[in-house]
Amino acid sequence: MKKCLLITVFIMLAISEVAQAQRSSIQIAKLKYNGGGDWYANKTALPNLIAFCNENIKTSIQEQDKVVDVGSPEIFFYPYVYMTGHGNVVFSQSEAQNLRKYLLSGGFLHIDDNYGLDQFVRLEMKKVFPELEFVELPYNHPIYHQRFKFPEGLPKIHEHDGKPPQGFGLMYEGRLMCFYSYESDLGNGWEDQSIYNDPEEVRRQALKMGANIISFAFTQD
Numbered sequence: 001m002k003k004c005l006l007i008t009v010f011i012m013l014a015i016s017e018v019a020q021a022q023r024s025s026i027q028i029a030k031l032k033y034n035g036g037g038d039w040y041a042n043k044t045a046l047p048n049l050i051a052f053c054n055e056n057i058k059t060s061i062q063e064q065d066k067v068v069d070v071g072s073p074e075i076f077f078y079p080y081v082y083m084t085g086h087g088n089v090v091f092s093q094s095e096a097q098n099l100r101k102y103l104l105s106g107g108f109l110h111i112d113d114n115y116g117l118d119q120f121v122r123l124e125m126k127k128v129f130p131e132l133e134f135v136e137l138p139y140n141h142p143i144y145h146q147r148f149k150f151p152e153g154l155p156k157i158h159e160h161d162g163k164p165p166q167g168f169g170l171m172y173e174g175r176l177m178c179f180y181s182y183e184s185d186l187g188n189g190w191e192d193q194s195i196y197n198d199p200e201e202v203r204r205q206a207l208k209m210g211a212n213i214i215s216f217a218f219t220q221d
Helices: 002-023 045-056 074-076 093-104 120-126 186-190 202-219
Strands: 028-032 066-069 081-085 111-115 166-172 175-182
Touching: 028 074, 028 186, 045 081, 045 186, 045 202, 066 074, 074 093, 081 093, 093 111, 093 120, 093 166, 093 175, 120 175, 186 202
Parallel strands: 028 066, 028 081, 081 111, 111 175
Antiparallel strands: 166 175
16 A cells, blocks of 8 residues: 555656646747857846746746857747847858748847947848838837836836937737847846846846746747
8 A cells, every 4th residue: 555655656746747847848048149249248147037037927937048059940949039248240141041030930039238239230130131120119019018017118227328228129020029128238137136236126127127028928929
């Protein structure tokens, strides 16, 4: 009898572990690109955002993000890909085509200006979608009204040039494929508090907006 009970317990534990693994099978990734820009910036940002999302909006994202090359077929494994940096970006034609296929297939790219990225990334995204332009999203766009409400759009995390933060998007047939957070620097706000010494409320605003982006990317039609 005891032996049967132990076997039953082991089976139940095994089923629980499999279920947990399935729930945590989703991963998100950081985009690696050429050109010399520091694509690897904000090392603690995505793990902190993942932890915040898993706790506050009940996602089940694996705790550690991955790194994916812009030209790799592995990009199709990730429903959300994060791109950041301060400097130059260069996409080859094959990389641009791969990124285009990923986005048209339902993928989501979040470009986060870490100051100095703008002039480069706009040119390279033209290789990806020469027929499209970045458009500023209105404050009533659903990305600002997921679990957390941002009636005035993106929060301002770091000053940079002192310009107001803006959220831009690339739209295809009504679907937002790429969200570009400009003059906000959400990723710096997601980093460990000790790195930039941002006030906790500023960090929470950044994390809440990040959670909205994740929620939108995972649930839009």
